[in-house]
Every structure is written in C-alpha cells, then in structure tokens.
Amino acid sequence: MKKTTILTSICALFTACSSNIQVEQTLSTHPAITPDYIGVTVPVNIAPLHFGVPDSCKVTQLNAIFRSSNKQVTVRGSHQIAPSASEWKELMQEADDSIQVCIQVEKEGKWKEYAPFPIYVKKDKIDSHLAYRLIEPGYEIWNEMGIYQRCLENFDESAILTNKMTGYGCMNCHSFHQYNPDKMMLHLRVDYGGTYLIDQGNIEKLNTKTPQTQYALVYPSWHTSGDYIAFSVNNTKQMFHTTDPNRIEVMDFASNVVVYDVKRHEIFTAPQLFSPTSFETFPNFSPDGKTLYFCSADSVAMPNDYKQVKYSLCSIAYDAESRTFGTQVDTLFHAQKENKSVSFPRVSPDGKYLMFTLSSYGNFSIWHKEADLYLADIQSREIRPMQTLNSADVESYHSWSSNGRWVVFSSRRENGLYTQPFIAYIDENGQAHKPFLLPQKDIQYYDKLMKSFNVPEFVSGKVQTDGYSISRTAKTSAGIDVTFHKN
Amino acid sequence: MKISIPKPLDLFVAWMFTFIAISSFFYIMGTYNFCYLEQWHTFVYDSSYITHTLKQPGGFAQLMAGFLIQFFHAPIAGILITAFLLSAIFLLMARILKRWTGDNRLWPSALLPVIALAFMHFNTNYLYEGTLAFLLMLVGLTFHLRIRNTISRFIYSLCYTVFLFATAGSIATLYVILLIIMEVFISPKKSVVYLFLILVVYLLAQYALWEGWFGEWKHTLLADAYFTRRLPAGSAIHLPWGISIGLFLVGGLFRYLPNKPNLNRIWLITQGIVVGIFLYQGAPQYISKDNETFKELTCLIDNGQWDAIIDRCKDIPMTNLLHQNCLNLAFAEKDCLLQELKHYPNIGIQSLFISGNKTPYISALLNDIYFSMGHISFSQRYAFEANESMGGFSPKLLKRLVQTSLVYGHYELAMKYIQILEKTLFYQEWAKAQRAFLHNDSLLEADPILGAKRKCIFPDNRFAGNMGLDKDLEEILKQNPSHHATEQYLKAIQKFIGTNIPRP
Structure with missing residues (x-):
C-alpha cells in the first residue's frame, strides 16, 4: 500500500487550486487515474484526455483544474473528467511545455486534493488520423471485424471497411503509401479474397497467389515511389498452449519476401529473400527506398522446433530503377547470437532509427508476453530497449508518425489479452517519453470493448474511399492475376 | 352463419x-x-x-x-x-x-x-x-x-x-x-x-x-x-x-x-x-425433436443438473452424438462414466466429445466437456470462440471466461468479463461474487470448482491435443489425481482408442 503524507490537518478548511471547493485534506501523492495520463507527453493537436478514478476509490464527485501558462479550466464530473474540445484546444495552445492538473475528489462528503501532475505538451503535431483493425483476439474463428479510422484530434471514428460488407471474411494488413489516405492497400481473405489497391478512389483487386509463391501476399511495405510494395508470403498456422500464459502460438511453416510492381502487376524477388532454407518475413523499405529491411531465420522442423526459430534483423540494397537487389545481406541483429527474435522492423521517416519488436522466439510477437520494443540507431548500429514504452506484458506492432516524432504501438499491458493503442513521443535523440493510451470519449470504452486494436497506422487525413465501393469491387471484379517474374 | x-x-x-x-x-x-x-x-x-x-x-x-x-x-x-x-x-x-x-x-x-x-x-x-x-x-x-x-x-x-x-x-x-x-x-x-x-x-x-x-x-x-x-x-x-x-x-x-x-x-x-x-x-x-432435446440437456448442463440429464436420457433413444456427449458429461461429473458406457449405444470417442465444427453451438458444448475434463485451455478456447461467434455477450460463456481466467490467474482479464456481467440483470450477483477471487489465490484454491480446476493445470506446457487428448489428460491426472472427471474421461477414451478419434 502506498504511503501517503497528509500535509494539512482535516480541521484546517481552506480553498485550494483556486476552485471554490472546500478541501479538507491535501495529499502529496498523485491520484490513481484511469487511463494513466500522469506525466505523459501529448501532441498539441490531440483530442481531450478524458479520465476518471477507479470505482474502488468510491468517490462521489471529481473536480479537475487544468492550468497552462495563461489559461485555467475547471472540469467537474461524477465518474469522469471530460474537458470540452474548445477548452482543451485552448489549454493545449496556451501550454509552454506542459499543463498542470490538480485533482480533487469528494468521498463520504469530504473533499480531498491530490498533488498536481503534469501533462507535457509537444508542439510537434501528430498525424490527424489513426487506422486500425478491430478484431477479437481469438483463435481460429472470427465474427465481425473491420478496419476503422479515428480522428486523433477528436473522437470521431468511422469504418473504412467492415466484414459485414464482404461476407464476413477476414481482412488485414491495411497499409498506406507515405501516410496518404488516398493511396492504400489491404487484403481480404476467404470470400472475395484478394489484395485491394486503392489509389485516388480507383480500386484494383489483385489475385496474388502464384504457382511460384504458393500463398497469397501478407505483410506489406510501400516503396517511397509508390510503384512497389514489398510483401512477405507466409504459410502460417496456429496451435494452442495448455499451460503457457501466451495461449496461442502462431508460426510460419514457410515464408519468403517478394516485391510487387504496382504498374506491371508482377512480383519479383531475389535469392536472398526467397531461400528454401530460411524463413524471410516482415519487409520494410527505408524512406529513401534504397534499402529493404526484413527478418530472417533458419528454417527448422515445424511445429516441433518452434522455439528454435529466431529471426535476425537484416537488410539488402534495392535499386528501384532496375528492380534489382544487392548481393550482400547485412545483419543488424544476430538472432542466434543474442538468443532473441526480431519482428516488425519499422524505419523512422528520417531514416535514423529502426524500431522493432524483440521476443524470445518466433515472429508473432503479439502472443508473446515477453515481447518488447527496441530501437536501433541505423548509423551507429547501437540497439537499446525502449524502457519507457515497455511493460511486463506484450508490446508489439508499432508505426511512426509522418514527422517521426510519434510512435503508436500495441500493448496488452492493461488486461493481458485485448490489445490497446499507446502513443509516445520520440525526441531528436531517440528517447521515448511516457506513452499515453489513445483517449476515448467514454473512459470505460476499453473495458467494454471486446476487440483488440490491431495494426495501428498513422494517416495524414481521412480515408475518403468508402467501404461500399471496396465491397462492390470485391464482389464484382474477377481481379487481376499477378504474375511471378524471374529476374 | x-x-x-x-x-x-x-x-x-x-x-x-x-x-x-x-x-x-x-x-x-x-x-x-x-x-x-x-x-x-x-x-x-x-x-x-x-x-x-x-x-x-x-x-x-x-x-x-x-x-x-x-x-x-x-x-x-x-x-x-x-x-x-x-x-x-x-x-x-x-x-x-x-x-x-x-x-x-x-x-x-x-x-x-x-x-x-x-x-x-x-x-x-x-x-x-x-x-x-x-x-x-x-x-x-x-x-x-x-x-x-x-x-x-x-x-x-x-x-x-x-x-x-x-x-x-x-x-x-x-x-x-x-x-x-x-x-x-x-x-x-x-x-x-x-x-x-x-x-x-x-x-x-x-x-x-x-x-x-x-x-x-x-x-x-x-x-x-x-x-x-x-x-x-x-x-x-x-x-x-x-x-x-x-x-x-x-x-x-x-x-x-x-x-x-x-x-x-x-x-x-x-x-x-x-x-x-x-x-x-x-x-x-x-x-427438430433432437434439437429440442439438445437444448434441454444444454440448459441442464448449465445448472449442473446431472441427475436430471441422466433421468431425461432414459426416456429418449440415445442415438444422437450430441445427446451422448451431454449424457456422458453428466456421468463423468457423477463419477460413473466408465461403468455406464456399456449401457448406452456409444459409438466411439465421438460419443464423449464431438469434433469441433466451428459453430458456436458445438463450441459451447465442447467448452463444457473440456471444463469437466479439467482441460482448461481447450475449455477457454471454445468458450471464447463460441462467445465471439454470437456477438460477445453470451452470459453462459462470459461466466466460463471469468472462471477460466480466474483459474489461470489472469485477474485483470477476469475483471473485464466480470464488469460486463455486472451490467446485466440476472448475472450481476454472480459476477460480484467472483470479485472475491481476484488476486486472492488462497480463496480461489479453496473453492471447490475453481480450486479443483486450477490444480488441473500441469506444468509441462505443450500444444493442446497435439500428442493426443489422452496424453493431455494423463498430465492433468498426474497433477490432480483427485479430479475424477478427468480420470473417467481418460479411461473412457482409452477404452475407445482405435475408433475414429476426432480432432479436438
């Protein structure tokens, strides 16, 4: 139990924090608020942070005083503090580098005041939208799922596409070219299966399974030019643990990396990316388009040796003009040497850093409680854990904002199963600040939600292509057969 | 006129x-x-x-x-x-x-x-x-x-x-x-x-x-x-x-x-x-009379009315696999599965547990059977899948997800499901009562149901059913020899080995 120090005696009634509440106790500790926004760093254009105190505190009223340099806002609520959009915007704009929040609670007819806490405000804006899939963190079957977009400057959420519109099949791997809401791709599985490329409202359906690759395309990464997308091709299966807290093991029985030529409807690859003796996956183009990062592991007998699969972080040169790859594979992180496994390499937009997930083995890190985020300095090759971002539970899928100052990542720290999106500031030195949970209008939103936030990706605006048009293409178009081109 | x-x-x-x-x-x-x-x-x-x-x-x-x-x-x-x-x-x-x-x-x-x-x-x-x-x-x-x-x-x-x-x-x-x-x-x-x-x-x-x-x-x-x-x-x-x-x-x-x-x-x-x-x-x-009987048996399983299931099955021809699954579950819970097997026209292992067909109805039944066996991971899996298939607000399955999360000691997750059930009319009392088990291992282990199921979790982790369900049950029994339903199911499976074994 936390020790608290009572600074002022109960008898001394006085007014504090300039509110008109008669505070009877002033505590030197911070309140336990949910979500935990104490000391977090937020962008100036973020939606209001709504929060409350846990039910177990049994408070009857809450009062919060927000102060920035020239502005003070008082907000009262019975179960949550919800500053209005206009007041919040003013607070953010007036903040030099932080706002102070003083919380007062009424419990059993008496008001207590907690020590003020800061919310740090950065002038570096965050992209206006976040796209993600909402899906049950389930096993082999699913029900409703969809790819949604949320305006980060308010609480507006809308569906880009839901599987209600596409025969309840699976959909995944939405990805945007350079954060552009008008140029994106996603996959549909089962009914109307295919890869869908959307460019300025034009929707193209691709049949990406070829005799050479055997499986459909999976994890994508757009080339800077927008003319290519690197994909992995995975034969993925899942099994279920009896005792392990990780519940599910998802593993690749085979995988390779290929590049899709958007204009020619061809896929091509290189022997280093298409080796029968190793598993290659998670391609990621560098911002200059000259390097392709990917993960690679020696192939082993699956599923028996699933714990022996450890993915190294590798890179290979790529020349977009000639569609050719370098001959040398550079290894930034040696999995076998470090006895760890890399997944989801993502290079920062300035090309200085590469963030990835590190777990004990395998590549499906969302089911690995030990999975944490790491940052590699590409120049110095120094690799370090993102201590501020990591927790005792899973941290996995992550992506950079377009200005490279923010990352969004998935974490299961709250309840161990339902993934939630956290956003963190990364400064010029690659140091992460305390992350904050994506704010919601209703603070119980995450408690009630029976779905996980999956593949959170920043987008610079709202996706305008409607789900109806995508579903019409899915249902009416036979699709373009992608061919495999041997270099 | x-x-x-x-x-x-x-x-x-x-x-x-x-x-x-x-x-x-x-x-x-x-x-x-x-x-x-x-x-x-x-x-x-x-x-x-x-x-x-x-x-x-x-x-x-x-x-x-x-x-x-x-x-x-x-x-x-x-x-x-x-x-x-x-x-x-x-x-x-x-x-x-x-x-x-x-x-x-x-x-x-x-x-x-x-x-x-x-x-x-x-x-x-x-x-x-x-x-x-x-x-x-x-x-x-x-x-x-x-x-x-x-x-x-x-x-x-x-x-x-x-x-x-x-x-x-x-x-x-x-x-x-x-x-x-x-x-x-x-x-x-x-x-x-x-x-x-x-x-x-x-x-x-x-x-x-x-x-x-x-x-x-x-x-x-x-x-x-x-x-x-x-x-x-x-x-x-x-x-x-x-x-x-x-x-x-x-x-x-x-x-x-x-x-x-x-x-x-x-x-x-x-x-x-x-x-x-x-x-x-x-x-x-x-x-369908068969379906209506299945619905009745399922409701009786929900309330743990094992004697009522056995009595009800005396009045019907026991040729339906789902009915057999329900009856055998009741027998296992009453610790008499093995001796009763020969009295009914069981056709093999499928009479004990039917193959999962990815429908919520079968998944929900399998969740009950595996819970009875003490196979908590399978029970949790089928409860989750069935609940998900039906939109996420099945009280029966949310209750089971609370139980399996508590058994595994995943208290924050259990709390999530408890909070949902607390917002219902008929399950709020049950849900509130489960709060007592949160972060209270000694109380949970003393509980006749949850304590017994926790003891069924065996330390040698493996992929569930990968080596055969009987091998998993052997491990459970080693870990918790007093869990009679596991023993009953294990012996029944061993009796039927060689017949058509469904995929769990």
Whole structure:
C-alpha cells in the first residue's frame, strides 16, 4: 500500500487550486487515474484526455483544474473528467511545455486534493488520423471485424471497411503509401479474397497467389515511389498452449519476401529473400527506398522446433530503377547470437532509427508476453530497449508518425489479452517519453470493448474511399492475376 | 352463419385462447427452447451499448429483443412472453383483415403467419427481433386503416415506412407490399402513388448499404435480415412474409366476394383445415425433436443438473452424438462414466466429445466437456470462440471466461468479463461474487470448482491435443489425481482408442 503524507490537518478548511471547493485534506501523492495520463507527453493537436478514478476509490464527485501558462479550466464530473474540445484546444495552445492538473475528489462528503501532475505538451503535431483493425483476439474463428479510422484530434471514428460488407471474411494488413489516405492497400481473405489497391478512389483487386509463391501476399511495405510494395508470403498456422500464459502460438511453416510492381502487376524477388532454407518475413523499405529491411531465420522442423526459430534483423540494397537487389545481406541483429527474435522492423521517416519488436522466439510477437520494443540507431548500429514504452506484458506492432516524432504501438499491458493503442513521443535523440493510451470519449470504452486494436497506422487525413465501393469491387471484379517474374 | 363485429370481451377471449394455445404449443414442443436462446444473448445495461444499437437500422427491435430475451432465464418466461407477442400478432392481423375486407371471414387464416413465426422460433439462427418487427409492422397497418383522408393516409404511410426501416429494419419492405395490396383493392387508381414507397424503401436500403450497416441487399430488403447473417437463411425465413402477402391477396378477393351467411361455415371449416394441415405438416418439418432435446440437456448442463440429464436420457433413444456427449458429461461429473458406457449405444470417442465444427453451438458444448475434463485451455478456447461467434455477450460463456481466467490467474482479464456481467440483470450477483477471487489465490484454491480446476493445470506446457487428448489428460491426472472427471474421461477414451478419434 502506498504511503501517503497528509500535509494539512482535516480541521484546517481552506480553498485550494483556486476552485471554490472546500478541501479538507491535501495529499502529496498523485491520484490513481484511469487511463494513466500522469506525466505523459501529448501532441498539441490531440483530442481531450478524458479520465476518471477507479470505482474502488468510491468517490462521489471529481473536480479537475487544468492550468497552462495563461489559461485555467475547471472540469467537474461524477465518474469522469471530460474537458470540452474548445477548452482543451485552448489549454493545449496556451501550454509552454506542459499543463498542470490538480485533482480533487469528494468521498463520504469530504473533499480531498491530490498533488498536481503534469501533462507535457509537444508542439510537434501528430498525424490527424489513426487506422486500425478491430478484431477479437481469438483463435481460429472470427465474427465481425473491420478496419476503422479515428480522428486523433477528436473522437470521431468511422469504418473504412467492415466484414459485414464482404461476407464476413477476414481482412488485414491495411497499409498506406507515405501516410496518404488516398493511396492504400489491404487484403481480404476467404470470400472475395484478394489484395485491394486503392489509389485516388480507383480500386484494383489483385489475385496474388502464384504457382511460384504458393500463398497469397501478407505483410506489406510501400516503396517511397509508390510503384512497389514489398510483401512477405507466409504459410502460417496456429496451435494452442495448455499451460503457457501466451495461449496461442502462431508460426510460419514457410515464408519468403517478394516485391510487387504496382504498374506491371508482377512480383519479383531475389535469392536472398526467397531461400528454401530460411524463413524471410516482415519487409520494410527505408524512406529513401534504397534499402529493404526484413527478418530472417533458419528454417527448422515445424511445429516441433518452434522455439528454435529466431529471426535476425537484416537488410539488402534495392535499386528501384532496375528492380534489382544487392548481393550482400547485412545483419543488424544476430538472432542466434543474442538468443532473441526480431519482428516488425519499422524505419523512422528520417531514416535514423529502426524500431522493432524483440521476443524470445518466433515472429508473432503479439502472443508473446515477453515481447518488447527496441530501437536501433541505423548509423551507429547501437540497439537499446525502449524502457519507457515497455511493460511486463506484450508490446508489439508499432508505426511512426509522418514527422517521426510519434510512435503508436500495441500493448496488452492493461488486461493481458485485448490489445490497446499507446502513443509516445520520440525526441531528436531517440528517447521515448511516457506513452499515453489513445483517449476515448467514454473512459470505460476499453473495458467494454471486446476487440483488440490491431495494426495501428498513422494517416495524414481521412480515408475518403468508402467501404461500399471496396465491397462492390470485391464482389464484382474477377481481379487481376499477378504474375511471378524471374529476374 | 352470421358474422358479427366482435365485442371487446370477444376480442379478449380470442386473444386469451390464442395465448394459451401458443403457450401450450411451445411448452409441448420445446420447453427449453427460449431458455437456450437466453444462453446466447443478454441485455447489457450500458448507455453506449444501447446508443450504438439504436443507431443502426432495426436497432430498436434488436434492442427490445435483447431486453426481452434476458428474462428467458426462466424457461416459462420465454414461452409466455413469446406467446404474448404472437397472440398480439394474431389479433392485429385478424383486425386488419376484418377492417379492410369488411367482415370476419378470414380470421382463422390470421393464424397462418403466427404459426410460421412460431416455427421460426425453434430455429436457433432466427433472430428474435424478426417477430418484434412483424408486430411493429402490423401496428403501422392498423393505424393506416383508421385514417380516412387519402392524402393523410399516404403521408402517414410514408412516415411510418421510414420509421419502420429505422426501428425494425427490412420489415419495411413487407409493410410497403401489404400497403400496396390493400390500396390497390381499396382504390386502384389512387394506389399508384403508393408505388413511390417502393422507391423510398429502395433508397433507405441503398443508404444502409453505403453506410456499411449491412453488406447485402437481402439484409436490407428481405426477411433474411432476421436470420444469423453469416449463414444462408434458406426458404423457411420467408414463410411468415410469404404467407402474409398471400393472405392479403386472398383478403383483397374477399372484398369482392359477397358475404353469404350460408357459405361462411364452409369458409371457416376450409380455413381451419388449412391451418390444421400447416401445423401438422410444418411442426415436424421445422421443429427438430433432437434439437429440442439438445437444448434441454444444454440448459441442464448449465445448472449442473446431472441427475436430471441422466433421468431425461432414459426416456429418449440415445442415438444422437450430441445427446451422448451431454449424457456422458453428466456421468463423468457423477463419477460413473466408465461403468455406464456399456449401457448406452456409444459409438466411439465421438460419443464423449464431438469434433469441433466451428459453430458456436458445438463450441459451447465442447467448452463444457473440456471444463469437466479439467482441460482448461481447450475449455477457454471454445468458450471464447463460441462467445465471439454470437456477438460477445453470451452470459453462459462470459461466466466460463471469468472462471477460466480466474483459474489461470489472469485477474485483470477476469475483471473485464466480470464488469460486463455486472451490467446485466440476472448475472450481476454472480459476477460480484467472483470479485472475491481476484488476486486472492488462497480463496480461489479453496473453492471447490475453481480450486479443483486450477490444480488441473500441469506444468509441462505443450500444444493442446497435439500428442493426443489422452496424453493431455494423463498430465492433468498426474497433477490432480483427485479430479475424477478427468480420470473417467481418460479411461473412457482409452477404452475407445482405435475408433475414429476426432480432432479436438
């Protein structure tokens, strides 16, 4: 139990924090608020942070005083503090580098005041939208799922596409070219299966399974030019643990990396990316388009040796003009040497850093409680854990904002199963600040939600292509057969 | 026979008679039918849940259905509530036909759509809101006929079409069809304007598709909307709508048929025969005795009424694998599975646990069987999948997810499910009681159910079922030798080894 120090005696009634509440106790500790926004760093254009105190505190009223340099806002609520959009915007704009929040609670007819806490405000804006899939963190079957977009400057959420519109099949791997809401791709599985490329409202359906690759395309990464997308091709299966807290093991029985030529409807690859003796996956183009990062592991007998699969972080040169790859594979992180496994390499937009997930083995890190985020300095090759971002539970899928100052990542720290999106500031030195949970209008939103936030990706605006048009293409178009081109 | 205008007392008697008849029908054909339905849905008293549901076309009917279904916790409640709704439908239908045709000659036929709806209620994939939507539509038609002014009647119809689509969904199509039929027979020339309502419904449906509320035309315009949308509905779902349209067409002809008292007895008898044939032919076609028995056994499993299951199975031929699974589960819980196996026509391991077919119904049963075995990971998996398949608010499965999360010591996760159940009417007490186990290992381990199940978790992690379920059970038994159900199942499996082993 936390020790608290009572600074002022109960008898001394006085007014504090300039509110008109008669505070009877002033505590030197911070309140336990949910979500935990104490000391977090937020962008100036973020939606209001709504929060409350846990039910177990049994408070009857809450009062919060927000102060920035020239502005003070008082907000009262019975179960949550919800500053209005206009007041919040003013607070953010007036903040030099932080706002102070003083919380007062009424419990059993008496008001207590907690020590003020800061919310740090950065002038570096965050992209206006976040796209993600909402899906049950389930096993082999699913029900409703969809790819949604949320305006980060308010609480507006809308569906880009839901599987209600596409025969309840699976959909995944939405990805945007350079954060552009008008140029994106996603996959549909089962009914109307295919890869869908959307460019300025034009929707193209691709049949990406070829005799050479055997499986459909999976994890994508757009080339800077927008003319290519690197994909992995995975034969993925899942099994279920009896005792392990990780519940599910998802593993690749085979995988390779290929590049899709958007204009020619061809896929091509290189022997280093298409080796029968190793598993290659998670391609990621560098911002200059000259390097392709990917993960690679020696192939082993699956599923028996699933714990022996450890993915190294590798890179290979790529020349977009000639569609050719370098001959040398550079290894930034040696999995076998470090006895760890890399997944989801993502290079920062300035090309200085590469963030990835590190777990004990395998590549499906969302089911690995030990999975944490790491940052590699590409120049110095120094690799370090993102201590501020990591927790005792899973941290996995992550992506950079377009200005490279923010990352969004998935974490299961709250309840161990339902993934939630956290956003963190990364400064010029690659140091992460305390992350904050994506704010919601209703603070119980995450408690009630029976779905996980999956593949959170920043987008610079709202996706305008409607789900109806995508579903019409899915249902009416036979699709373009992608061919495999041997270099 | 002279048909006279029914007095209020006559109406009450007619309604009462129908109510008793339908209640008896439901009670005889499947006492546990509605109780089983309640296992899959519960009403969550939460403003955002309510608001979210109301925003969708048909949301009001869906919400009301959820509200009513929560009371089906007691088997008789579902029977009485549904019988009440269906008898109201009968009464409204009979009154509409009478008011429109000008006499009472067609009242027995008003039972036909009611019977069709009653049949649908035995289909687990039928959505209860279909009946509420039907009732709302008839309310609209009733008021329509009371408006004498042609223009006012049309304006009312237009508004009610939009209202009906918003609150009850695709039933607006049937409403418009029946309106057009009525108006054609009232005044063929003026009825042309009602064709505009077809366009209105089409535009509403198109809008619903654009907004992504529905994915298929049939879910915006047809009766398919009231059937689990992931599955093809088949022709049966169209029966209540089809019969209603047919009935109104016949009603239109009756407007021109002279009301001859000497023919009325013939009409009445003819209709009685049609209703009788429909009931007689339809009941075995649309109501499966096996399914109803399975529903009953499942409800008994839910309450841990093992003796009742064993007694019930004495009265039925035990040739159905699902029934065998339920009975063997009861035997395992009573520690007598092995000795009872030979007394029933078990065909092999599938008699103990059927292959998972990815339907929520089988998954829910498997969740119970694996929980009994002490195989917590499989129990959790099937509970999760079944709950997910049914929309995430199955009280039975949420309870199991609370239990399995507690057993694994995943207290934050258990808390999430507890908080949802605390927002229900009939499960909040149970949920509140589970809070005591959160972060309290000693209390949990002392609990006869949760403690026993926790002891079943064996340290040697493996992929569940990968080496054979019997190998998993051996490990469980090593870890918890006093878990008799595990031992019973293990020995039963060993007895059957060599027969067709299903994939867990």
